[in-house]
Every structure is written in C-alpha cells, then in structure tokens.
Amino acid sequence: xxxxxxxxxxxxxxxxxxxxxxxxxxxxxxxxxxxxxxxxxxxxxxxxxxxxxxxxxxxxxxxxxxxxxxxxxxxxxxxxxxxxxxxxxxxxxxxxxxxxxxxxxxxxxxxxxxxxxxxxxxxxxxxxxxxxxxxxxxxxxxxxxxxxxxxxxxxxxxxxxxxxxxxxxxxxxxxxxxxxxxxxxxxxxxxxxxxxxxxxxxxxxxxxxxxxxxxxxxxxxxxxxxxxxxxxxxxxxxxxxxxxxxxxxxxxxxxxxxxxxxxxxxxxxxxxxxxxxxxxxxxxxxxxxxxxxxxxxxxxxxxxxxxxxxxxxxxxxxxxxxxxxxxxxxxxxxxxxxxxxxxxxxxxxxxxxxxxxxxxxxxxxxxxxxxxxxxxxxxxxxxxxxxxxxxxxxxxxxxxxxxxxxxxxxxxxxxxxxxxxxxxxxxxxxxxxxxxxxxxxxxxxxxxxxxxxxxxxxxxxxxxxxxxxxxxxxxxxxxxxxxxxxxxxxxxxxxxxxxxxxxxxxxxxxxxxxxxxxxxxxxxxxxxxxxxxxxxxxxxxxxxxxx
Amino acid sequence: xxxxxxxxxxxxxxxxxxxxxxxxxxxxxxxxxxxxxxxxxxxxxxxxxxxxxxxxxxxxxxxxxxxxxxxxxxxxxxxxxxxxxxxxxxxxxxxxxxxxxxxxxxxxxxxxxxxxxxxxxxxxxxxxxxxxxxxxxxxxxxxxxxxxxxxxxxxxxxxxxxxxxxxxxxxxxxxxxxxxxxxxxxxxxxxxxxxxxxxxxxxxxxxxxxxxxxxxxxxxxxxxxxxxxxxxxxxxxxxxxxxxxxxxxxxxxxxxxxxxxxxxxxxxxxxxxxxxxxxxxxxxxxxxxxxxxxxxxxxxxxxxxxxxxxxxxxxxxx
Numbered sequence: 001x002x003x004x005x006x007x008x009x010x011x012x013x014x015x016x017x018x019x020x021x022x023x024x025x026x027x028x029x030x031x032x033x034x035x036x037x038x039x040x041x042x043x044x045x046x047x048x049x050x051x052x053x054x055x056x057x058x059x060x061x062x063x064x065x066x067x068x069x070x071x072x073x074x075x076x077x078x079x080x081x082x083x084x085x086x087x088x089x090x091x092x093x094x095x096x097x098x099x100x101x102x103x104x105x106x107x108x109x110x111x112x113x114x115x116x117x118x119x120x121x122x123x124x125x126x127x128x129x130x131x132x133x134x135x136x137x138x139x140x141x142x143x144x145x146x147x148x149x150x151x152x153x154x155x156x157x158x159x160x161x162x163x164x165x166x167x168x169x170x171x172x173x174x175x176x177x178x179x180x181x182x183x184x185x186x187x188x189x190x191x192x193x194x195x196x197x198x199x200x201x202x203x204x205x206x207x208x209x210x211x212x213x214x215x216x217x218x219x220x221x222x223x224x225x226x227x228x229x230x231x232x233x234x235x236x237x238x239x240x241x242x243x244x245x246x247x248x249x250x251x252x253x254x255x256x257x258x259x260x261x262x263x264x265x266x267x268x269x270x271x272x273x274x275x276x277x278x279x280x281x282x283x284x285x286x287x288x289x290x291x292x293x294x295x296x297x298x299x300x301x302x303x304x305x306x307x308x309x310x311x312x313x314x315x316x317x318x319x320x321x322x323x324x325x326x327x328x329x330x331x332x333x334x335x336x337x338x339x340x341x342x343x344x345x346x347x348x349x350x351x352x353x354x355x356x357x358x359x360x361x362x363x364x365x366x367x368x369x370x371x372x373x374x375x376x377x378x379x380x381x382x383x384x385x386x387x388x389x390x391x392x393x394x395x396x397x398x399x400x401x402x403x404x405x406x407x408x409x410x411x412x413x414x415x416x417x418x419x420x421x422x423x424x425x426x427x428x429x430x431x432x433x434x435x436x437x438x439x440x441x442x443x444x445x446x447x448x449x450x451x452x453x454x455x456x457x458x459x460x461x462x463x464x465x466x467x468x469x470x471x472x473x474x475x476x477x478x479x480x481x482x483x484x485x486x487x488x489x490x491x492x493x494x495x496x497x498x499x500x501x502x503x504x505x506x507x508x509x510x511x512x513x514x515x516x517x518x519x520x521x522x523x524x525x526x527x528x529x530x531x532x533x534x535x536x537x538x539x540x541x542x543x544x545x546x547x
Numbered sequence: 548x549x550x551x552x553x554x555x556x557x558x559x560x561x562x563x564x565x566x567x568x569x570x571x572x573x574x575x576x577x578x579x580x581x582x583x584x585x586x587x588x589x590x591x592x593x594x595x596x597x598x599x600x601x602x603x604x605x606x607x608x609x610x611x612x613x614x615x616x617x618x619x620x621x622x623x624x625x626x627x628x629x630x631x632x633x634x635x636x637x638x639x640x641x642x643x644x645x646x647x648x649x650x651x652x653x654x655x656x657x658x659x660x661x662x663x664x665x666x667x668x669x670x671x672x673x674x675x676x677x678x679x680x681x682x683x684x685x686x687x688x689x690x691x692x693x694x695x696x697x698x699x700x701x702x703x704x705x706x707x708x709x710x711x712x713x714x715x716x717x718x719x720x721x722x723x724x725x726x727x728x729x730x731x732x733x734x735x736x737x738x739x740x741x742x743x744x745x746x747x748x749x750x751x752x753x754x755x756x757x758x759x760x761x762x763x764x765x766x767x768x769x770x771x772x773x774x775x776x777x778x779x780x781x782x783x784x785x786x787x788x789x790x791x792x793x794x795x796x797x798x799x800x801x802x803x804x805x806x807x808x809x810x811x812x813x814x815x816x817x818x819x820x821x822x823x824x825x826x827x828x829x830x831x832x833x834x835x836x837x838x839x840x841x842x843x844x845x846x847x848x849x850x851x852x853x854x855x856x857x858x859x860x861x862x863x864x865x
Contacts, residue, residue: 053811
C-alpha cells in the first residue's frame with residue numbers, strides 16, 4: 001500500500017536523507033566560495049546605491065543626483081585629481097594669448113567614442129553649445145562658459161551657435177572670451193559639459209535629442225564605461241567597460257546602480273556587504289554606521305555657512321549681526337552637527353583653495369559678554385525688542401542640529417527666544433527672500449582659485465550676495481575681487497587681493513561660519529579608487545577595484 | 548447592467564474634469580515652478596539666472612495663460628497624449644504605465660490577503676465574544692493597528708538584512724509572483740487586517756442578536772451553517788464597502804511601503820511629481836487615481852446584489 005503512494009525511486013530512507021543532507025552541506029561549502037572565486041576571475045562588479053529613482057540620466061544636466069556618476073561614462077575636456085591638480089583628458093594642451101582673452105586648445109589625437117569613432121573638435125564645440133541651450137536645463141553651464149563670446153545669446157534661447165568657440169582645424173579649438181580670464185582653462189576641467197557625440201545627441205533644431213544616450217538608441221559614450229542597461233522605473237542601471245576607451249582600461253568588469261531611497265535600508269545594505277558604494281549618503285550616524293573610511297575624502301572648495309540677510313530687521317544693524325556671531329561657540333557648533341566628521345570646522349568663507357589659509361585673517365571669537373554688550377548698544381536695545389528670527393534651509397538632521405544649537409546659544413547668551421526654522425529654502429527665492437533673516441547654504445567653486453570662490457559668494461554680483469545676503473554690496477570687496485580675477489595664476493597678487501577682500505567682508509559680520517566640506521568616497525573600505533574631486537566626480541573610474 | 552455602468556462613467560467624466568482643473572490651478576498658481584525648482588533645489592553654486600529660466604519656460608510653453616495651457620492639456624489628453632514630464636522629458640504615459648500596474652497588483656493582493664485573514668478571524672472573534680481567543684485576536688489586531696507602515700517597513704527590512712545572507716533580502720519589484728512581494732504585502736496588510744477584523748467582529752456580534760439567527764438556532768440548524776449562511780452574508784456588505792475604500796488608499800498611497808521596499812509604484816511617482824511640481828505627471832496620477840476610485844466603487848456596487856438581493860432590487864428601482 002505504501003509503495004503505491006510513493007512514486008518509485010522517490011522514497012527516501014532515513015540513511016538516504018542523511019546522505020543527501022551531508023552531500024548538500026559539502027556541495028554548498030565547496031561550490032559556494034568556489035562560485036565567488038569564478039566571479040572574481042571573470043571580473044568584479046561594483047554594486048552601488050542611488051538615493052533616488054532618478055528619471056533623467058542625461059549627462060548634460062550639470063547637476064542632480066545622476067551627475068555624480070558622470071565621470072564613469074563620460075569624458076570631459078580636462079579634470080582635476082583629488083589633490084586639485086589639473087589633468088589632460090579629451091583636451092591635452094591649452095594656451096592663452098597675452099591678455100587671456102583668447103584660448104587655444106589641442107585635442108587628444110587618441111580620443112574616441114565607444115563606437116570607435118574619433119572625438120572631433122566639432123564634438124567638443126557642439127557638446128558645449130548643447131549644454132548651453134536652455135532646453136538642456138544644465139544647472140551649472142554658467143560656471144564653464146559665462147565669459148565666452150556669444151554664450152549669452154544661446155543660454156537665453158536667441159541663438160544655437162556660440163561664435164566664440166571656433167574649430168580652427170580638426171585638432172584645435174579656439175575660444176574667445178568677452179574679457180580676460182587667466183583661469184579659463186580650469187573652468188573646463190569638470191563634467192558639467194561632458195563630451196558627447198554631437199551627431200547623435202543634437203537635433204536639427206540645436207536641442208538635445210531625447211534619450212540619445214540610452215543603449216536601445218545606440219547611445220555612444222566617451223568615458224571609461226558605457227551604459228548597457230537602464231530601467232528608470234525599476235531604478236537600475238548597468239555599465240560595462242568601454243572597449244574603445246582611449247585612456248587606461250578599467251579594472252572593473254562592470255558597475256551596477258540600484259535605487260534605494262530609504263537611508264536606513266541603504267545603510268544596512270552597505271553594512272551587510274550587499275552593496276559597496278553610494279551616490280551620496282548623508283546621515284548623522286554615517287561614520288558610526290559605516291566607518292571613517294566610507295565617509296572620508298579630501299576637503300573640496302565648498303563650505304556651508306549661515307548667511308545674514310542685511311535687508312531684513314534685525315540684521316540691518318551691524319551690531320546685532322556681530323552680537324549674534326560672537327554669542328556662538330563654533331567649536332560646539334561643529335560637535336553638535338558632525339560629532340565624528342567627516343566635515344571640519346571653518347572660520348572663513350573660502351576653503352581648500354590656494355590662499356585659503358590666511359594667517360592675517362582673524363576668526364570670529366566666542367565672546368558672550370561682548371555679544372551681550374553689543375546687543376544692548378544696538379538700535380534694538382536688547383533681546384526683547386528683536387523681531388522673530390527665521391532660518392531657512394534647515395533640511396537635514398545635521399542642519400537641524402546646527403540651527404538648534406545656534407538658537408540655544410542665543411537663548412543662553414543673549415536671552416533671544418523668538419527663533420523659527422523652516423526647511424524649504426526654495427520657497428524664498430526672489431522677492432520672498434526679504435522675509436527671511438538667515439539662509440543656510442553652501443558656497444564654493446569648481447576651480448581651485450580664491451578670487452573665483454569669492455566672486456561666487458561675497459562679490460555683489462553673486463547670487464549669494466544678491467539673494468541670501470539681501471543685496472549685500474561692499475565696494476572695497478568688489479574692487480579687490482575684480483582686480484584679483486584679472487591677475488595671472490602665478491601672480492601672488494591673485495591670492496593676496498582675495499585674502500584682503502575676505503578680511504574686509506569679515507568685518508561686515510554677514511555670516512556664521514560653519515564647516516568646510518569633505519568630498520566623501522561613499523564606498524566601503526574594500527573598494528579602492530573611489531576618490532572624488534572638487535567636481536564631485538570619481539577622479540579615475542578606471543582605477544576602481546574591490547579587494 | 549451595461550446602462551448602469553455607462554451612467555456611472557458619464558457621471559465620472561465631469562467630476563474628474565473639475566478635479567483636474569482644481570489640481571492644475573493649484574499647480575499653476577501655487578509656489579512650485581518646476582523649472583525654477585530645478586535650479587533652486589540644487590546646492591548653492593548653481594546660478595539662478597532669470598533670463599535663462601524664462602527661456603526654458605518659454606520653450607516648455609509654461610508662459611502661456613492658464614486657460615490656454617489647461618485647454619491644451621485636455622485637448623492632448625482627448626487624443627491619448629498625456630504629455631511629457633517637465634523635469635525629465637519622459638513620456639508621462641510611459642511613467643504611469645510602468646507605475647500603475649505595480650500599485651494595482653499590490654493593492655489587489657493586499658486586499659485579498661486582508662479578506663482571507665481578517666474576515667475569518669473577525670468571525671471567530673465575534674462568535675467567541677469575550678473568550679480568551681477573542682481577546683488574543685483582538686489584541687493582535689490592535690497591536691497591528693498601532694504599527695504604522697513607515698515603522699513596520701524599515702524594522703522588518705533591517706531585521707531581514709541582519710538575518711538573511713547577502714543578496715537574498717527582498718528588495719525592488721520582480722512581479723506579483725516574486726518572493727520580493729511578500730514583505731511589502733505583509734506590511735501593507737497590517738492595518739487593513741486590523742480594521743476589517745474589528746469591523747467583522749462588531750458586525751457579527753450585532754447580527755448574532757437578530758431574530759432570524761435566533762430562529763435558525765432554535766430550529767436546530769448546525770452552528771457552522773448558521774455562521775456561514777445566516778451571519779456571514781449580512782456581515783459582508785459593510786466589509787466589502789470598507790475593502791473597496793482600503794483598496795483605493797493602498798493603490799494611491801502606499802508611499803512608505805514603496806519607498807522602503809524600492810517598489811516603482813504610483814505612490815513613489817506621486818511624491819516625486821509633487822516634490823518637483825511636475826504637473827503633467829501630477830495630473831495623470833490624479834486622472835488614474837480618480838478612475839480607480841470610480842472603478843472600485845463600481846465593483847463594490849456590483850458586488851452588493853450578490854451579497855444581498857435586496858440591493859439589486861433597490862438598484863433596479865433607481
């Protein structure tokens with residue numbers, strides 16, 4: 001009876017089951033690690049987490065989360081290494097004329113796209129023009145091409161060609177500027193406007209061809225890896241080595257990116273070893289969770305500060321501004337916000353550029369008694385007559401910790417209690433900026449240059465001065481920055497003038513200095529070659545390997 | 548039946564148009580400008596150039612008057628064109644077509660799980676009112692009710708990541724028959740199970756005191772038959788209504804579950820569209836959501852006569 005119910009050969013004796021179990025254990029023990037060895041021999045795949053289901057992976061946006069992976073699959077004109085030294089890439093030589101208004105660039109004769117075709121001077125010109133087109137929505141193209149003759153008409157939608165960029169011959173490009181710029185070559189050393197195959201990426205109307213870069217559209221790339229699969233809805237991308245890459249061959253067999261939006265889940269996946277890298281993981285416990293190696297990296301020319309809007313009461317009184325700054329123990333501020341790093345306290349506006357370490361610059365002291373006296377001397381007379389102070393840009397745990405610490409210091413040292421905080425910085429653009437007294441935001445530069453840093457942060461023409469500082473303008477600061485920008489890179493006056501400008505700005509008491517930014521690797525300790533540069537890019541994607 | 552369905556559809560069209568007009572107006576006159584947001588949300592070194600932003604807005608047709616834009620949108624919609632995302636340039640239809648089936652399948656499964664688990668347990672709890680079993684079932688339901696999805700999801704995920712070997716943690720979407728669905732399904736069903744269980748129990752207790760139940764028992768009808776034939780059927784009518792409402796909530800708003808488990812559904816798409824003020828996407832989601840509400844209500848209405856013949860009579864009278 002029993003034999004009828006059990007198919008012939010399917011019945012197992014107890015001994016048979018034990019043999020099968022033992023065999024399974026042996027098989028798993030032998031073949032499991034074996035399988036890993038085979039995988040390692042075939043090539044290593046870097047598995048990375050992206051914090052969003054990014055819907056737009058065009059390499060021409062100059063910003064957003066996908067921008068952080070641009071150097072993996074796109075070549076740029078030049079690039080900076082992790083030490084801030086410029087490196088040739090698609091362009092290998094550059095030379096200015098005597099007054100720095102015309103620059104001549106030579107192409108790398110070996111430069112090719114992933115289909116084996118040569119990267120031409122027309123591709124370089126076309127890539128820059130395409131990035132300048134308004135429909136491309138490139139967030140930072142101004143930083144690259146703002147001084148180029150004819151750029152303004154293209155970015156405003158009135159033209160499609162930039163006459164200031166001229167193809168002299170197949171291997172030479174000449175760029176004519178609207179004024180002298182001794183560091184123009186540095187402005188090209190980033191992935192804001194990477195080199196794309198123009199015949200594929202640019203339509204007849206001069207605009208970007210939608211999804212030109214996707215594999216199913218025959219997308220051709222110029223970087224060390226090429227995109228082999230993309231599923232925007234599933235949030236996954238896969239890259240394989242570019243067989244025609246003109247630089248060093250990549251060590252990895254591929255890179256896989258998966259969207260994991262929840263930071264807790266992402267952290268656990270990295271801890272478990274399932275993934276080895278992250279696009280940008282910002283949590284207050286990142287160092288405790290994943291180690292100093294994960295969060296470590298070089299400091300870049302970007303810093304975070306709290307900016308005072310001088311157009312708004314009570315910031316219209318310099319004595320109030322000074323009192324608010326002197327009442328804060330800034331050592332405590334950095335401990336409250338980044339107790340284990342990776343970012344470091346700073347005293348000045350500019351950081352991590354030549355000249356940032358200025359011995360003559362006097363940091364704001366922590367002096368509660370002086371702060372109290374200043375507040376009493378101010379036109380407001382004391383804390384009780386101050387209007388409520390509104391912070392905006394308080395949009396992450398670290399920002400909250402810092403803003404709360406500042407508010408608490410003011411309560412303890414000055415008796416100020418009316419303080420409010422909001423996350424939405426973008427709701428206060430334009431005229432609404434006058435409703436806010438303090439903006440938390442970063443300033444910085446994509447070139448290791450002190451005057452450029454200040455031109456984008458404290459000069460009256462900068463968005464930071466016009467918006468967040470309520471139209472701040474100090475003629476002496478402007479004059480020094482403007483003069484510094486005209487000096488050649490090797491002229492010491494370029495740095496000293498910038499330092500003088502920063503000292504003058506310091507005496508206007510317009511900001512609470514917070515931290516200088518570390519460009520984290522966001523990769524586990526067993527991954528090497530993930531160092532990033534001031535452009536937030538992986539410096540040498542071809543060198544990434546997994547131990 | 549067909550006439551009834553058609554009448555419901557015709558009634559739905561003007562209401563959805565009004566909803567879409569309101570949503571479009573909110574997006575148009577509200578604070579969010581998708582083009583400005585692209586530049587304002589980025590870190591501080593992004594240049595905010597009003598002339599360039601105006602040029603982008605011009606090219607995207609966003610500088611036209613409100614009514615022209617809305618009319619254009621509806622005209623395109625009538626031709627089956629949902630437009631393109633203002634942020635990514637992708638076809639909105641492609642985005643919705645990819646996201647809606649995920650949410651819909653997940654919602655349907657969650658409802659099935661809820662019905663299979665909650666109705667029998669609610670029946671048992673109601674039939675054994677104030678017994679130890681009732682307390683256990685009710686206590687569990689209250690505990691489940693107290694755990695929101697945004698707590699249960701990450702906790703379960705962290706637990707599994709700690710316990711399971713590398714690569715085996717369910718994450719992402721692999722289809723409704725994939726093992727990856729189990730965890731989100733459990734988390735999604737927690738609160739609906741508690742809700743339906745409590746509702747079923749309350750309804751059973753109420754129905755048990757009805758005369759016809761007492762009569763059936765007096766006639767010696769077996770307890771199982773009383774429970775299934777005389778108690779369950781009237782209990783199901785309000786429960787099915789509730790399940791329909793839950794289905795709408797799950798399909799349209801399983802935001803936290805989709806976020807934690809990496810599911811590319813409508814909830815995640817909604818959050819991303821709202822954050823970026825991407826109104827073609829917002830409008831498409833509104834349309835789909837509204838259609839689902841109509842469809843769900845219709846299904847519930849069609850189910851009523853099967854559960855209670857008196858409902859069919861009432862509908863016939865209308």
